Amino acid sequence: MSDKKKYFHVIANNEPREAFDKGACAIRRIMSAAGSGHEHADYLRLFILSLYDSGFWPCDLDHLRLLEPEYQLAVLQVLALDFAYPGSIRLYLEDHEELLHRWWNEENRRRRRYGTMTWSIPRL
Secondary structure, three states: OOHHHHHHHHHHHOOHHHHHHHHHHHHHHHHHHHOOOOOOHHHHHHHHHHHHOOOOOOOOHHHHHOOOHHHHHHHHHHHHHHHHOOOHHHHHHHOOHHHHHHHHHHHHHHHHHHOOOOOOOOOO
16 A cells, blocks of 8 residues: 555544654654755645644645655645644644744745735746
8 A cells, every 4th residue: 555545544544643653753844844945845834834724824735746755745644643633733833833923924925925815836
């Protein structure tokens, strides 16, 4: 079974311990890459912001499709964690509130610059 299918299986069969272990590692990996000079850091920041407040920062699947397979899998692991332990991601993110506020402000500046609330990253 491929890794992606395995995490859909975890969600469907409610295997929360595995989801917690893998998701906790994945959120740390995503946060690290989102704060670095990684080529897809913008996409990862937007994903993190959507976990924090999806009403204000809707997640664009086109952005996630452009990620490297390792980060696509990490996104699935984080979502599996969020489904298995509702609210756990938000608690984790609240421990990084200062960083989230900085990203929030940076992305808001981009939104204002492009004149839209649903700013889109230019296609590659």
